[in-house]
Amino acid sequence: MHDLESMLRAVMELEKKTGEQCAVLYIMDLTGLKMDRRLMTLVTGGLAAISAFMAEHYVEMVHSFVVVNVPTFISAVWTAARPLLPEKTRMKVNILGSNWKQDILELADPSCLPTYWNEDDLDGPFLAPVERGREYSPDEYYHGSVPDNAQTLHIPAGKSGYVDVEAKKDTYLSWEIHANGHFAWTIYEVDKEKDTEDLTQMKKVYPLFSKIPGPTLVPMIDKMLVPETGVYRFWFGNHHAWFHTLKIQYVIENTH
Numbered sequence: 001m002h003d004l005e006s007m008l009r010a011v012m013e014l015e016k017k018t019g020e021q022c023a024v025l026y027i028m029d030l031t032g033l034k035m036d037r038r039l040m041t042l043v044t045g046g047l048a049a050i051s052a053f054m055a056e057h058y059v060e061m062v063h064s065f066v067v068v069n070v071p072t073f074i075s076a077v078w079t080a081a082r083p084l085l086p087e088k089t090r091m092k093v094n095i096l097g098s099n100w101k102q103d104i105l106e107l108a109d110p111s112c113l114p115t116y117w118n119e120d121d122l123d124g125p126f127l128a129p130v131e132r133g134r135e136y137s138p139d140e141y142y143h144g145s146v147p148d149n150a151q152t153l154h155i156p157a158g159k160s161g162y163v164d165v166e167a168k169k170d171t172y173l174s175w176e177i178h179a180n181g182h183f184a185w186t187i188y189e190v191d192k193e194k195d196t197e198d199l200t201q202m203k204k205v206y207p208l209f210s211k212i213p214g215p216t217l218v219p220m221i222d223k224m225l226v227p228e229t230g231v232y233r234f235w236f237g238n239h240h241a242w243f244h245t246l247k248i249q250y251v252i253e254n255t256h
Contacts, residue, residue, distance in 0.1 A: 004054065004058055004061075007024055007061065008061055011024060023060060023062060023063035024061055024062045025062075025063055025064060025066060025108055026064070026066065027066045027067075027068065027104070027108065027113075028065065028066070028067045029068050029069050030067060030068070030069050030074070031069040034071075035071070035073045035076075035077075039077065040077070040080060043077055043080055043084075044081070044084060045213035048081070048085065048211075049209075049211050049212060049213050051084075051085045051089045052085075052210060052211060053209060053210070054089070055086040055088060055089055056208075056210065057207055062092065063092070064092045064093070064107075065089075065092055065093045065094065066094045066104065066107060067093065067095045068100040068104060069100065070095055070096070070097075074095065078093075078095065101117060110126050110127050111127045111128060112128050113126040113127070113128055114126055114128050114129075115127060115129060115130070116130070116131075142217070142218040142219075144219070146178050146219075146249045147251050149251060150176075150178070150249040150250060151163075151249070151250060151251070152247060152250075153236065153247075153248040153249075154245055154246070154248075155183075155238040155245065155246040155248065156238065156245055157241040157242055157243050157244055157245065157246075158238065158239055158241065158242070159238055159239075160184075160235060160236060160237045160238065161235075161236050161248070162233045163233070163234045163250065163252060164231050164234075165231070165232050165233075165252050165254060166230070166232075166254070167226045167231075167232055167254045168226065168229045169226055169227065169229045170226065171225075171226050171254055171255065171256050172223050172225060172226065173187075173223060173224050173232060173252065173253070173254055174221075174222070174223035174253050174255060175220070175221070175222060175234070175250060175251065175253075176220070176221045176250065177219055177220040177221075177249075177250045178216050178250070179212070179214040179215060179236075179248050179249075180215045180247040181214040181240075181241065181244050181246050181247075182212065182213055182214045182240045182241070183211075183214055183238060183240075183246055183248070184209060184210050184211060184236065184237030184238075184239065184240075185209050185212055185220075185234075185236055185237070186204055186207065186208040186209065186235050187204070187205050187232055187234055187235070188203065188204055188205065188233040188235060189202060189205050189227075189228065189231075189233075190231040190232065192230070192231065199235070202233065205224070205227060205232065210237075226254075234250070234252060
């Protein structure tokens with residue numbers, strides 16, 4: 001989400017400078033991508049979730065997704081991913097073929113494209129001094145466990161649950177959340193004067209994630225500055241499930 005906010009800010013600044021509507025051309029280089037079961041889990045879980053989140057909260061921020069250096073098995077991956085993506089997102093995906101180095105020049109300025117795409121004996125046409133991504137060692141993967149001081153919230157299938165926390169203005173709310181299945185989540189500011197449980201009458205202070213893939217291999221860990229003194233509701237939804245009882249294990253703290 002932090003990356004999306006950074007992109008949105010860059011788009012808004014460019015729009016202010018040019019006076020025109022702007023958008024992101026999102027280029028994905030799949031060099032080195034390997035086919036295994038974890039890839040399909042990523043596609044059907046995380047990719048589908050972030051695509052839905054972007055379609056809901058960042059409407060038209062991305063003009064198109066351009067995929068280059070695609071492996072031979074990409075058709076199988078796309079077959080699995082396509083039905084899970086929002087319709088507008090599906091229409092924005094552009095998978096380039098073997099002539100992608102020529103085709104990409106019709107879509108983007110070469111000054112914005114990485115020099116490592118150039119042939120070894122050439123200094124062009126790609127001019128951006130962008131470094132290749134480094135392989136992330138499995139030794140650095142998250143191997144933590146649920147904290148001993150974590151509390152537990154059980155939510156039946158089709159229902160929702162919440163945790164209310166009091167916090168003072170200009171302090172911080174921090175959290176670590178583990179879940180044993182898919183869940184929805186957001187944070188509301190509870191208006192005590194209205195004395196209502198109607199969520200539509202409450203102000204969201206954190207974006208609504210309508211579906212976070214679970215079980216969580218890595219917990220959600222983040223914090224936010226408290227805008228006003230009051231009660232903040234950490235809301236969880238289990239509306240995706242027919243039978244599964246959602247188990248949320250959490251640590252929520254109010255710190256200075």
